[in-house]
Amino acid sequence: MEFEEGDRVKVEKGGVQYEGIVMPSTTGHIIIKMISGYNAGIDPQGATVTIIQKKQDMPVSSKAAGKGGIRSKPGLPKVSILSTGGTIASKIDYRTGAVTSQFSADDILQAIPELTEIANFSGKAIYNILSENMKAEYWQELSRAVVEEIKNGADGIIIAHGTDTMMYSAAALSFMIDTPVPIVFVGSQRSADRPSSDNAMNAICAAKVAVSDIAEVTVVMHGDGSDDKCSIHRATKVRKMHTSRRDAFRSINSEPIGYVDYATGEICTSLPYAKRNEKELALNNSLEPKCALVKFTPGASPDILGYFIDAGYKGIVIEGTGLGHVSTDWIPQIERATSKNIPVMVTSQCLNGRICDRVYDTGRDILKAGAIEGEDMLPEVALVKMMWTLGQIQDYGAAVDILKGNIRSEINERSLM
Numbered sequence: 001m002e003f004e005e006g007d008r009v010k011v012e013k014g015g016v017q018y019e020g021i022v023m024p025s026t027t028g029h030i031i032i033k034m035i036s037g038y039n040a041g042i043d044p045q046g047a048t049v050t051i052i053q054k055k056q057d058m059p060v061s062s063k064a065a066g067k068g069g070i071r072s073k074p075g076l077p078k079v080s081i082l083s084t085g086g087t088i089a090s091k092i093d094y095r096t097g098a099v100t101s102q103f104s105a106d107d108i109l110q111a112i113p114e115l116t117e118i119a120n121f122s123g124k125a126i127y128n129i130l131s132e133n134m135k136a137e138y139w140q141e142l143s144r145a146v147v148e149e150i151k152n153g154a155d156g157i158i159i160a161h162g163t164d165t166m167m168y169s170a171a172a173l174s175f176m177i178d179t180p181v182p183i184v185f186v187g188s189q190r191s192a193d194r195p196s197s198d199n200a201m202n203a204i205c206a207a208k209v210a211v212s213d214i215a216e217v218t219v220v221m222h223g224d225g226s227d228d229k230c231s232i233h234r235a236t237k238v239r240k241m242h243t244s245r246r247d248a249f250r251s252i253n254s255e256p257i258g259y260v261d262y263a264t265g266e267i268c269t270s271l272p273y274a275k276r277n278e279k280e281l282a283l284n285n286s287l288e289p290k291c292a293l294v295k296f297t298p299g300a301s302p303d304i305l306g307y308f309i310d311a312g313y314k315g316i317v318i319e320g321t322g323l324g325h326v327s328t329d330w331i332p333q334i335e336r337a338t339s340k341n342i343p344v345m346v347t348s349q350c351l352n353g354r355i356c357d358r359v360y361d362t363g364r365d366i367l368k369a370g371a372i373e374g375e376d377m378l379p380e381v382a383l384v385k386m387m388w389t390l391g392q393i394q395d396y397g398a399a400v401d402i403l404k405g406n407i408r409s410e411i412n413e414r415s416l417m
């Protein structure tokens, strides 16, 4: 018998057994949610699947059973909610594998009815994963789904996403898509069942931005210690800076684009931004996944860098110390990489501030070895930019020019902070 989404199955592959509920998959892999709550993605090639229980034989959650239809109010803008999983989609029941109460726009609207005053929503679950399981190919698939929704007339997109790697996905979509409408990433630090959950506030603020004229990829999350605003962060300048606080997301080397006042719904901006319909919709989502972000630590062996060169990596971002340094014995490896046309970009562990490799000897030597200064870019953004650039272009000189350029405000012309 063929297995389907929602069935409890046992998958055996290469002597390893996985047991859990079959989750939606758009990659061809079998995705199962295991009892631990974690997902496993298994290539079906050579895997044996045994059905333990069909989904119709499992108890249906009462919440999922009583779904209404999506209400539509004339005159309101159209917003698509694409869910990738994470805590924000925690209406999904991780204990049973969640398929019985699978995420839909209707699930969100039932949980947060205030949203229906802001827009008419439709929704799709693209993935149902914790964001630590995201991959470059998933960013590509997500970008295609976003573009499809915009082509189908969405006035704004909300992407519900786990918070851990949201900044990578947001930066990736920012490089990939020229967007005429807002594309808003939102998540929550605390699940809906907790009294201090930030999911309703974040979703409502995200919806406000999705119908605004901020036609960029942004991250909209709880703004400060009080419960009165959400920050609107530019996708290429944002970072999760706390493991558990609701105001974990901060713009680094930049102000946020603005804020949403939770009480009034008003948006207040303090930075220039791309306006609605300013850009023609375009998608350039080729990526080179074989890029590495390497953190330098005192005394670390240059063999670490050597490994990536010999393993065929196509681009390397170094998270150096201070103004952008590594120890002197790493410099020959940098030179070896660049002489093989592997771009090397240096960013800083300080996060705040700008790379300047012209002050100290090591910095000058790093530049002589052909490294590119990552300016005031976040290391993660530099990595995503490297993947995107090398996906677009193979010529080394042209790739270096793009890496040095400013594509999505990932580089400030001068440091503001």
Ligand code: ASP
Pocket (backbone or CB within 6 Å): 085, 086, 087, 088, 129, 130, 131, 132, 161, 162, 163, 164, 165, 187, 188, 189
């Ligand atoms: N680990 C989770 C994730 O990133 C945390 C969250 O959802 O916020 O998916």
